[in-house]
Each structure stands twice: as C-alpha cells, then as structure tokens.
Amino acid sequence: MTKKVKIPNYIRIAIDIAHRIVKNEFAEGSKITGRTTLVSIYQVSPETIRRSIALLKDMDVVTVNEKSGIIINSRKKAVEFLNKFKTQSDFNNLKSETFELLNEKKKIDNEIEQKLNSIIKFATQLRNVGTIIPFESTVPVDSSIIGKSIGELNFWHHTKATIIGVKRDNETFLSPGPYFTLLAKDILIYVGNDEVLENVENYMINPFNRI
Template sequence: MSKQTKTPNYIKIAIDIAHRIINNEFLEGSKITGRTTLVSIYNVSPETIRRSLALLKDMNVVTINEKSGIIINDKQSAKDFLNKFKTKSDFTHLNSETFDLIKQRKEIDNKLEKNINSIIEFATQLRNVGSIIPFESIVEKDSIAVDKSIGELNFWHNTKATIIAVKREGDLFLSPGPYFKINAQDVIVYVGEDSVLETVKNYISLPSNIHTK
C-alpha cells in the first residue's frame, strides 16, 4: 500500500475558502472582516490562517487590506487556484505510484536473482559429479522413505546413490542434509552409476513397515 502525503492544514483551508467562493458562500467583492473571523470558522491558529491567505493572495483569489480586511476578488481566480492544486495532487499521486512500481520491480529483481542463484548452484552440483546425468524417482505414500530423514534411511549405504536435490510441490531443495525428511510425493533427484536407478526404485518401493539398516 502506498504512503499518502499529508496535506498541511493551511493548504486545506485555502482550498476550502476557494470552494466557498465558487459556491457563493463568500461572494465576489465582499469582505471578511479580519483574520480572526477565519480563525473562529476553522478553529486554527492565526499563523495558519495567515499562511492560507498568503497562498490565496499569491493566486489573486483575495486581496488583503490590513485596515478593511480580506476582500474576495472573483470566482475565476478561485477556480484557477483549485486547478493548480488539483494538478499538484495528481503529480503527487503519480510520483508516489512510480516509486511503488520501482519498489515492486526491485522485489521482482531480487526474486529473479535468487532463482538464478539457485539454478547456478544446481548446475554446479551437476558439474561436480562430472558427466553423470541425475536420476529422479517419486516417493509414493506407502514408501519406506516417507517421514524419514535421509540419515535415517542410510540412503547412500542402501542404494550407493547420492541425493543432490528434492523436488516438493514446485519447490527445489538443493543439497538436502542428513536431517532432511522425505514426504510422500517428493521427487528425489540423485546421481550414481547407471545401476542405482533400479536400486533406488526398488528401495523406496519397500513398504513403510520394513526396517532397514
């Protein structure tokens, strides 16, 4: 969610006065007798009203006469004032939205970098085992491997294969350690001699009630 910029009170009051002029609450050519009247209307400090009026004076919406008070000039000047601040508000929104998009792009870039690093690490694993092509085997729900760690399975001892990764519901776990537990429907990625493909399949197809060493 984007962080909204808080509009200062003196700008809000200046905008409200301009709206009142357009809506004939403050009539063209009429006078507001001093800042104290506006202070009581808006319940703010005299300094806030002074800044609001200075803003309106700069856009020729009002004329300030220290003796006779504040004179309302014309509706068109009030409209021009509001259009100016609408443009400024639109710019602020666009600016905020742009920074949000930049933040989102950085998050996507970080995720892409993480995925690329995982791919590179996986490729390195494959290079480390030479030209051996990795095998894959799925773990069925009644397999001896379900809910057991790689260490508990004595996987290499029983199959002469080395697990280099485990695929699980779209995620890839590289170099799982001896405490990594296998779930049903996991895909084990492993390397070894050609004979290990059959050995691993036979091993993980053993029922879960079989005890191994």
C-alpha cells in the first residue's frame, strides 16, 4: 500500500487560506488584521502562521504590512499557488512511490539470489556424486513411511540410498536432515548404485523388510 507524503501544518494552512481567497471568503484588497487573527482561526503557533504567510507572500498572493496587517492581493495568484502546490505534491508522492518500488525490487532481488544459491547448492551436490544420476521416487498415498522422519526410518540402512532432496508441491527441500518427516506424494531425490531404485520402491511399500 502506497504511503502518501505527510503535509506540514504550515503548508496545509497556506493552502486553506488560498482556497478561501479563491472562494472570495477573503476578498481581493481586503485585510486580515495581523497574524494573531489567523492564530485564533487555525489554533496554531504564531511561527506556523508566519511560515504560511511567507509562502503566500512569495507567490504574491498576499502582502504583509506591519501596520495594516495582511492584504489579499489576487485570486489569480491564489489559483497559481494551489496549482503549483498540487504539482509539487504529485511529484513528492511519485518520489515516495518510486522509493517503495525500489525497496520491493530489492526484496525480490534478494529472494531471487536465495533461489539461485539453492540451485547452485543443489547442482553442486549432484556434481559431487560424480557421474551418478539421481533417482526419483514418489511416496505412495498408502505407504507406511508416511508421517515418519528420515532418521526414524533409518532410510540409508534399509535402502542404501542417500536422500539429497525432497520435492513437495512446488518446493524442493535440499539435504533434508534426519528429522525431516515424509508425506504422501513427496518425491524423494536420492543417489546410490543401480539397485537402490528397487530397494527404495520396495521399502516405501513395506518399510519393515530389511535389505
């Protein structure tokens, strides 16, 4: 969700005064008798009002006379002031949104880097087993090994196969430890000699048979 730029009070007040001028609540040529009146209207400090009036003065919306107070110069200038602020506000919001997108991009880049590291790690594991091509077997839905951990099953002892990964849904778990619990339809990725495929397939059907 995009976070909008917070507008300081003195700018909000300057905008409100400009709107009042445009709506003729403060007519051209009329006077606002000093900053004290605006302090009471907006319930803010004199310094806040001073900064608000300074913005309007810079755009020739008002003239400040120490003796006669604040004089309204022009509705046209008030409109120009409002248009200028809208442009600046849009720019600030666009800048804020851009920084948020950059932060999101950074998060995505980090996630991609993590995935690439996993792929590299997985590829390294396969390379380390030499020319042995890993086998894959799917855990049957009625297998007795479902709900048991790799360590609990003493998997290598019974099959002579080394599990290097487990595919589950759209996720691959690399180097699952002895506490990794197997579920129905998990795809086991393992290495070993030519006979381990048959060993694993048989063991998933009847884990109580020993090799």
